[in-house]
Amino acid sequence: MTMQPESTSLGDLFCRRIPFKVPKYQRAFDWEQEEIDDFIKDLLVLYNARQNNSHQPRKHFFGGLVSIKQHIPNSYTGNLYDLVDGQQRLATFTLTIASLIRTFESLAREAEIEKDIDTSQTAKSYASTTKSEYLEYKEVVNSQLQPRLRLTLSKADRLFFEDLVNSRNPKATRDSHKKLQAAWESINKKLIGKVLNDIPNSSTAQKLNNLLNLRKSVIEDCYVIYIVSEDRSEAYRLFAVLNDRGRELSDGNKLRSDTLELLEKHERQQQLAENNWDKILSYPAQENKQNLQQRRSKLLKMAKKIFTV
Structure with a gap:
């Protein structure tokens, strides 16, 4: 079958193409601090563009992704996408989305303490919709719908990644875990922290507005070329070509x-x-x-x- 390339925003990709799974033979998470910092800088450029002029947002291309589509009978989605190329980017985006959700929840609690009910309810609503639309999906387990992450990493990182995304403070036992942990901490400190403190002494409502602009930057302004195939050999040939130029x-x-x-x-x-x-x-x-x-x-x-x- 011929591959089907398409240009798509990150938000649209996560909404329509789920779930993604990294095959067991793919390497573990391997981005170094320099690559995480570059990722954060790119998102801050998009965020600042929205802050300066929300009617003229910038777009940023984050490269190509390749997956193999599998039909999974009796599953809720009906399909599974083996992620052949793009694990590092999608894992880092997923950490970013999880951090946004956690911060929305934190701002909701902060606003509630301040008796700002409108801000609290808005923050709660965005936490819920961001989780259901971009982080998790429902799968049938024992005749009941259960939440599952839209991205599953390979066996070496799967449980650690799930615990990290769900703020369960997992213990790193291998190098890839330490890199995931470093990425999570950098996103929270250098990206989310910077956005929340963009305006000195800002109110909870102002912080929420900043966070909403960052959410739009992540969901709407980040683009990839997504290539999906049902032919495994074809997908791996493209993977080899793409990674010839990579690290x-x-x-x-x-x-x-x-x-x-x-x-x-x-x-x-x-x-x-x-x-x-x-x-x-x-x-x-x-x-x-x-x-x-x-x-x-x-x-x-x-x-x-x-x-x-």
Whole structure:
């Protein structure tokens, strides 16, 4: 099937194309602080444009995303989108949306204490609608609708990411967790904090207005080229082309991805390989080189044996 590229805002993407899932063989979250800071600077440019002239907002292009569409019978949405390329951006956007929701809830409580009922109700309403439209969706579980995140990361980061988004203060046990934690803290401090304190001594109502402009900037002014395919091979060919120009994967992440992709149709062996790689990549960086040398040969031999049977 031919790929279907489209230019879409982030908000429209999250509303129409759900849920997104990062396949288990994709690398874990890997954005460094420099990339998070660049992301925040881009959003602040969009926010300032709206503050200066709400009738002429700026738009910013955040690159391309590639996913594989799967039809999932008996699910509430009917589809699942395996995210082949774009995990880092969508994960960071999801953290931003979660931070917006948490701050709306905080402003609602603040306004309620100040007896500003209108501001409190408005903040509560935006917290609720932002969560239901952009962060979560409903899935049927045991004949009941249950909330699920619109983006699920790969196994190594999935639970940590869910706990982080839901403000459960998870404990980081691997490098990718620390990077997610750093991204979350930077978004709250350098983006949300800056927006709330944009006007010195501002009232809760003014803070809410600033936050609403930031919400519009995230939802309406951030654009991507989204490419969806139902052909796995086609999607991976495009992924390889796009990442030729991107930041090179670490040796460990590259080997992990290649090994698990080779084992895609061999579930038991893939699970064993996945467990090995997750253990290796959870070690501190100075230990990884030795462990990679010891285990990568074993893992790749496993894959080679399967394909020569």
